Amino acid sequence: MAKRNILITGPPRSGKSTVIEKIVDRVQRPATGFFTREIRQKGRRVGFSIRTLDGREGVLAHKRIKSQWRVGKYGVNITDIESIAVRSIIPSKEDEMIVVDEIGKMECFSRLFRENLIKTLDSPNRMIGSIALKGDSFIERIKDREDVQLIEITAQNRDFILDQLVKSLKAH
DSSP states (O other): OOOSEEEEEOSTTSSHHHHHHHHHHHHOSOEEEEEEEEEEETTEEEEEEEEETTSOEEEEEETTOOOSOEETTEEEOHHHIIIIIHHHTSOSSTTOEEEEEEESHHHHTOHHHHHHHHHHHHSSSOEEEEEOSSOOHHHHHHHTOTTEEEEEOOTTTHHHHHHHHHHHHHHO
């Protein structure tokens, strides 16, 4: 039996988000959730945004944010994680696919995100997301769940994995 939750991992800039976005476009089924993207100014990364599938936007982290939660030079915006990202991963219908891009250190600073991620993984809904290649014990426990299919993406297997996942998700 296919595992309900699919998580893609790999090094930064390996194409995890792009693969997930293409899957959502090709599978064409009801979906909810969010994507993270780089915020760039003058060609340099200054932060990360959150954008939900229904169009809500916020800031995940930014160099200018003063926060007790930090990853490198970025202050993490817990308020937008909880009011935008968390709300988007709570399905309103049983047939909705849930997109979580990404399960990483920044998002996991939020207790509410971690709690709702577990509820999402436990739900009957299919979930597709990306997860940090290396992480703390919470991230490692998510990757080790029985209901999670963990796929490591590389430049060499990216297109093959995309086609296989689209076929699998259309069949279920």
